[in-house]
Amino acid sequence: MFRGRLRRGLEAVECLAGGLGTALAAAALVVAFAISGALCVVGIGVPLTRSLLGAVGGLAERERERLARWGHDVPAPEASDGGPRRLAWLVGHSTLGLATGLMGALLPVLALRDLTFPLWWRAVPDGEAGASLGFPVDTWPQACGVGGLGAAWLAVTVAGGPALARLQALPAVRLLGRPSPSDAYRRIAELSATRAAALHAHAAELRRIERALHDGAQNRLVGVVVLAGVAERALDRDPDAAREAITRVQEAARDALRDLRGLVRGILPPVVESRGLDGALDALAAHCPVPCTLEVLLPGGCPVALEATAYFVVAEALTNVARHSAATRAAVCVRREANRLLVVVRDDGRGGAAPCEGSGLDGVRRRVEAHDGRLTLNSPPGGPTVLEAELPCES
Template sequence: MPSLRSARWLTAFRRLGAGLGTALPAVGLLCWLVVVFALCAVGIGFWLLSPALRSLRRLADRERARTGAGAGALSAGPVPRGRRAALADPVVGQELRWLPVHATIGSLVGLVGVLLPVYAVRDTTFPLWWRLVPDGQDPSPWWWAVQSWPDAFAVTLLGLGWAVLSLTVLPALAAVQAGIGRRLLRPPADADLSLRVAQLTATRAAALDAHAAELRRVERSLHDGAQNRLVAVTVLLGAARRSLTRDPAAADELLDRAQTAAEQALAELRAVVRGILPPVLLDRGLAGAVSGLAADCPVPCHVEVDVDPRAPAAVEATAYFVVAEALTNVARHSGARTARVVVHRRGVVLRVLVADDGRGGARVGAGSGLTGVLHRVQAHDGTLNLTSPAGGPTELEVLLPCGS
């Protein structure tokens, strides 16, 4: 699936570039904070401490929004007033621990991730432009002098090596860079109770919305489908009883139509039941259910599932719904040639990823069913991250807490 791998590579490259956009300012801010703390020894730095910590909070909030760290990627709020209160704040302490790590490891990972493709393009295209370099300038890109065409093509082989290395390591580098913020900027349980209360309030509202939407869906399915079929069965059976003595042939035809309507009503009732809790989850587990969804999708799908041990039934049902809705959108709206479904359980988190190489432009609330997905995910205190620039690719990632 080369097109899907290139889509993953482009997504990772964009994320590394965005991470570098916070890592490089982190370097400058780290140097400034070192100066401020040093000046505190002579008293001058105390006047500069509050503005420096506010700058740190703004930069950390940018990283929270980028990586989805903390409660729904919300801001950690204002820095407490007063130097002592600010330094005693656990979130400030957390940000002070995050800053040197992101400034060093985050910058290094971001630079490597951004420069590898640059080196790949430069060295791969070297034979096209090395003769255009003015006399007196050495065009040799690395540790040997290029003096002939064989030397130039050797540089091309090096560029191909950089390209293979880029395709291999960029997704891992992006995960490492984002993982720093997710681990170090996650709010402590007692750091900001008001933020947690706001998150739980939103989660409860999402759960109620999801429940109401599910009830409306079931009611609509029963009213428009099975109920109408059963009414037709009743009418046909009444007509058949009246025709039984005077026209047995017509009564037999009416009974056939009643049987067909009853079978259709039964099929629609089964569909409603499957929508509430798909039996395939009980019979085959999440791995088999997701594989079945991928097999039914008209777009070729690559599936990776690792969910040992199994998650709770409600979490599995939500993950199944996420994959089903995402693959429906892929088939109907994306114009994709390939798709990828990844479902992994890592500790107490179930990660669901659905990616495609289509035209992109997907938005939550744009009528594609993603609003319902968001409500279901929020009902489990989970997070949804959607990356879908115009022109593609699209990547939907859902993280669902699933207990111990």
């Protein structure tokens, strides 16, 4: 096991030494670019800059080949985006690569010097012998202590060499190769999922509206038509029955209007449009059967679609608090932090809430994810329950 670590440490030192060579070349190119920039002011530095750019490309290719020998796959990027990335690598390698390369070259030298110090320190003139850290050595115990220090340098070399080698290779891996597709793939997968959730939420919303119209307002309007016909037929032969039918027509019409208002309120709450999110939430908190405190901090406001979603989150959460939680108090906090809108609803109820399939909380989750947001629910048995929605808010 120790032999394997020693071998990897020595290989790392060799890798660092090779990187030191390209780092010194990178530092020289950085200095040359500075001189070229100064010459460009007087109009004679442009040809030199072009030559330096070609040299950067050659040095980057040499660094790719060097790292490939040590197991790093650094495929060349597309020609269209390689230039700026190569210049960024040049700066990084001339600083970080140079520093790690010097450390990688210095550590084994210090280890060899101090490990062998007890063998030759007596050959040094009196008063001039000393450890690598600078303290003087006059006795054999001190000389043996320097040997122990050399062992410590060797341990640092073996243990830290591979990490230094990876750190030295980092600018090249990040900047000289093609951008890793994993982040883009992950983001595409997330967008595909949220798009599917948005479409699902849209379809579910259309089905809800259709059911509400068919089972509610449409049936009531049919009743209005039927009762109006009854009143018309009874108008001549039985005025009292006609008046009773007209009264029932009015009641059915009011019920139909109430259903339509509720349906419209479920699509885009008019109270949000007319009073803003803070006023709409204030009305929700005031009508909640459970005592509820409200805090709204929205500097600059938010898009109306986000405000409507935040309203629905709070409305559904407070409905669940009133119906299922047995809570004695609740708290709502809606605030904007930079480019996100946070909605937090807490209660001191019995907990155990879960957004099961088809539930109101599941619908709220789909609404939030349709905005590329995130809904989290923490509701352990015994409570408390904390519902938090995080919505991107760029404008």
